[in-house]
Amino acid sequence: MTGSGTTRCDRPPCPGEVTATGYCDTCGRRPAAVSTAPARRDRDTRPGPTGTPPRASAVLARATGGEMTLPDVSVLDPSELIDADPRLPSDGRKCGKDGCREPVGVGYGDQPAAPTGYCPRCRHPYSFVPQLHRGDVLGGQYRVEGPVTHGGLGWIYLARDTRLDDHPVALKGLINAHDATALRVAEAERRFLTALDHPDIVRIINFVSWRDTGYLVMEFVSGRSxxxxxxxxxxxxxxxxxxxxxxxxxxxxxxxxxxxxxxxxxxxxxxxxxxxxxxxxxxxxxxxxxxxxxxxxxxxxxxxxxxxxxxxxxxxxxxxxxxxxxxxxxxxxxxxxxxxxxxxxxxxxxxxxxxxxxxxxxxxxxxxxxxxxxxxxxxxxxxxxxxxxxxxxxxxxxxxxxxGEPHVAQSTVFSPGADPLHAGLGAVPPPDHWLRPPDRPAPDLDLAPPPPERVAVRLPVPIPHPAAPGPARELHTCATSLALGALDAAEQALLRACQLLGPAVARHDWRIAWHRGLLLLAKGDVHDDGAMQRALGMGPGARPRARHWFDAVCDALPGEPAPKLALGYCAERAAEPEAAERAYLAVWRRDPTDGAAAFGIVRIRLGRDDRAGALDVLDRVPAHAPHHGAARLAMVRVHVGWRGEQPPTAEDFRAAQRLTSALSLDGGHPEGEERVRLTAEVGASALRAVAAGALIPEELDPGPLLGDRPDERALRERLEAALRELAERARTREEHAALIDRANRVRPWSRF
Missing domain, CATH: 1.10.510.10 (Transferase(Phosphotransferase) domain 1)
Known part of the structure; x- marks a missing residue:
């Protein structure tokens, strides 16, 4: 304490004192300890799409930093903004007397409006003439340079703070000093706003009086609206x-x-x-x-x-x-x-x-x-x-x-999904691949999307809303029942969640919509009855499919990748490849580690014979991604796979063998079944190309999949050996016989 009613200013290097007015007598600012004190947070945490977990507030703090930048707009010299001929607003204003609000200051015909006068209805006086002039000094500190513009209620003047090296400040007075509403609003500004201190809100520095009129002193913002x-x-x-x-x-x-x-x-x-x-x-x-x-x-x-x-x-x-x-x-x-x-x-x-x-x-x-x-x-x-x-x-x-730059961020409303949903493309072919009839050629790569019942339990799961524990428990039961295949129990749990929320909230709750979409996927888009429609306040004839519900979630959460992933899958399943690819790309470009989106794009590009585009997506999967190994394995299969009668090239086989050397198959064991099945697939593809005359053996390089001498005889011997090894691992006697029969069919003819 330095004197009666004063304290030292705590904003270095200011040497001033804070007077009884609450402002420093030198820098004109409130103490930092006052203006930055934490305040009560009054957040709405009701359930439904309008509620969000408290952690979401952290997103807002990051929204003004980091890479979210704006172009740099040049700042004008404040003196250049002074209006040499200030005029009243062209559309006039309302009368300032309570209960009147008649338009005043409006010109008629070719006649300009008068800057001063009386309301034609109640005869209340008005004046839009600026009250401050160049050279006026307010509060013994703020020297006026001139009016800049007018706001909704007051003229804005440029002034200089003589105690801070003529630092520019803005003075806000009243356009119409007789306006009772404006007087009340100015008082509100003085009462509420001098305590605000936020980097994106104009700062109120002080409040001064001049000839019975109050003026707010604000930081001067020299920019463009x-x-x-x-x-x-x-x-x-x-x-x-x-x-x-x-x-x-x-x-x-x-x-x-x-x-x-x-x-x-x-x-x-x-x-x-x-x-x-x-x-x-x-x-x-x-x-x-x-x-x-x-x-x-x-x-x-x-x-x-x-x-x-x-x-x-x-x-x-x-x-x-x-x-x-x-x-x-x-x-x-x-x-x-x-x-x-x-x-x-x-x-x-x-x-x-x-x-x-x-x-x-x-x-x-x-x-x-x-x-x-x-x-x-x-x-x-x-x-x-x-x-x-x-x-x-x-x-x-x-x-x-x-x-093309990724921007990965953890969702505040969805738990991460770990399943790449590669639909078999990122895994070695199962034994059934070799159990087809002997006269049927090897199938093309399977480009069908994963089955809906699998997708329903592998998509990301919503984070429960903390303000709705009852519905959250029922939704957890719904998700657990889905994972166990108990679809009726899942339906009943979802219905109970809707009933707890009530139709007015449930029909807008994105978590309800998400689980409804998952349940319909698992059931094949088949509706049992209208109980759910009634619980959501929908008409009896409304029977939307899973895609509708995921679209509703996307409406509620347009910045989240999970609903776009679901929409991409629905579009792919409906044979709409362009729409599916757009949705998958929106997810994958943001986060290249998202395997479900990456494999969705790969399937679509392979479907239109864009092998290079598919390989590019797989090659961009980062090494730290959980499905990096599946992507590398898929690259091998894409390189050696046939599309109709289009064979892979010698360079495809070279690339496949280079990739295979880095694959972690069978948990790292060098002689496991996965490696044997992959060797058989690559060898069968190479043998087919050589037998068809699409490749000559001299074009093939030796390697871990084709052996040391990849001519036709060696390819047959290697494929035969792989099939016999698979036969030894057969699950049934019938599988064993079928694999031995196929091995006998590919073995080379005897030299004698």
Whole structure:
């Protein structure tokens, strides 16, 4: 303590003192210990698609750092922004007297509007003339240079802080000093906002008075508003080129970070729009905090921009018990969902002006905006953290598809899936491969997707929602019953989960939709009865298939790879290879270790005879991936496999033998059955090519699969030996006889 009512400023190297006003008398800032104190987090954790585990808030903290960068926008000298001829808003404003709100300051015909005058309805005075002039000094510290622009409620002036080497600051006063609403909002700004300290929100430094008018002292943000980005000319001016979809995703994450900060302190923003976000340098600032209000404030008149508000705020029927707003009508009842809606409408405007990104990523962005603005509030995002987590995932999708760079991140809502779902392509052929009739040639590579009952129990599993323990237990029972093949028990557990949630919540709960899709896959898309439809509040004739439910999950979680993986499988199974490949690529580009997506792409490319494209995907599987060995084995089989009458080349056999030397078969044992079966498959393919005249033996190199002397006789002897060894390992007498018979058929003719 240095004196009565003062303390030392704790913001080095400032030597000033914090007075009774709460601000330093030198730097004009609040103490760091006050402005950075933690506040209560008020998060919505209700069940359903609008709830998210608390850990999702960590995603938001990362959204403003790392690789999610913005182009660097040049910052103008603040003096260049001074308006030499400040004029009132061209569309005028509302009368400031409570209960009137008649338009004032509007010109008629060719006549310009008068900057001062009286309301034509109630005769209340108005004035839009700037009250500060160059050279005025406020609070003995802030020297005015001139007006810059006007916000929704007040003129913004450039001033210099004479105690901090003429550092630029912004002064915000009132456009209409007689406006009672504006006076109340200014008081709200003073009361709520001076305690805020967030890097993406304009900082309120001080509050000073001048001739009976109060002015907020704010940091001066010398940048450009996002409003300029809605035109090509503005994009060129700000960014030096077109606005890209990934830029919009970064803007969204940073805006949501700021909104989440306000929500955590019990505040709503209420007036988000492109005009209220400034891009400066490589950062943003949310400005114009005049509309900020307490979450529980249902009485004060809001500062709003109707085109950005949800319909329920604009057209909500008046409550008879609700006192009327000044001038009649109703008061808006803003919630967190209102803020998220305005963020979505802001982003939608920017998306419409941006260069389209990859088609599936553009679709993901559209799904995010659709959920945030859904007609039913129960279907929307409940928190800024939840919405930002999905937008972060969409950014990864856009960036990885555009650049080819992976962006791996652990999901906060799905447990990782370990099964590559390679459908046999990444494993050596089973003994049944050799038990076909002797006159039937070796089959082509099996490119069919894995069976749905296997996929149903191998896809990633949702992380239970902590705020819904009862439904979570039933969903766990459903998943366990699915894994055991007890489909009726799984159905009943899922039905009980729906009943615990109730139709209004269950029909929007993505975990319900996910398990419903898995159950239908396991049952072959066959419905038993309408009990589930009734529990979800659906009509009796609605009988959607698994693909519908996975699509609903993708609507709810557009930034998650798991629902896209499921949609890719459904499209592949429905013989829609283009749609399947788009979905698989969206997953695999983000995370090359995802085996299910990688093998899905491989099957599709092989199906259109793109062997090189399939091998490229398999070759890109990283060494640390759990299915790296399966991918290497699949490369061997793709190299030596036949597609119809198209044989592999000599180079294919060389590549296969190089790859085989590094394979870990039979747990590393050099003489195990897997190696014998693979040797038989490669040898049979080579023998077929030589016998058909597609290859001459001299083109084949010796190696671990073809032996030391790969001519036709040696190939036959080696294949015969492999088949006889498999016969010794046969499971039944019939298998043994069939394998011996096949070995006899391939053995070379005697030399005598």
């Amino acid at each position: 996002l409003r300029e980005l809605v035109t090509p000319a503005g994009q060129e001016r700000l960014l030096g080129g077109p606005l890209r979809l990934e830029h919009v995703a970064v803007y969204g994450c940073r805006i949501l970070d700021a909104i989440d900060y306000l929500h955590g302190r019990g505040l709503l923003y209420c007036d988000m729009k492109p005009d209220n976000v400034i891009h400066h340098g490589d950062r943003i600032k949310v400005i114009d905090l005049g509309g900020v209000r307490r979450i529980d404030d249902h009485d004060s008149v809001g500062v709003i921009t109707p085109p950005y508000l949800p319909d329920e705020e604009l057209y909500r029927a008046p409550d008879p018990a609700e006192p009327p707003a000044p001038g009649g009508g109703r008061r808006p009842r803003f919630t967190k969902l209102t803020d998220l809606y305005t963020v979505a409408t802001t982003l939608r405007e920017l998306v419409a002006a941006a260069e389209p990104g990859p088609a599936i990523a553009h679709d993901s962005f559209g799904r995010l905006l659709a959920r945030a603005t859904a007609p039913e509030t129960g279907a929307r995002f409940a928190t800024a953290a939840e919405m930002a987590a999905q937008l972060r995932g969409i950014w990864r999708e856009i960036h990885s598809l555009s650049t």
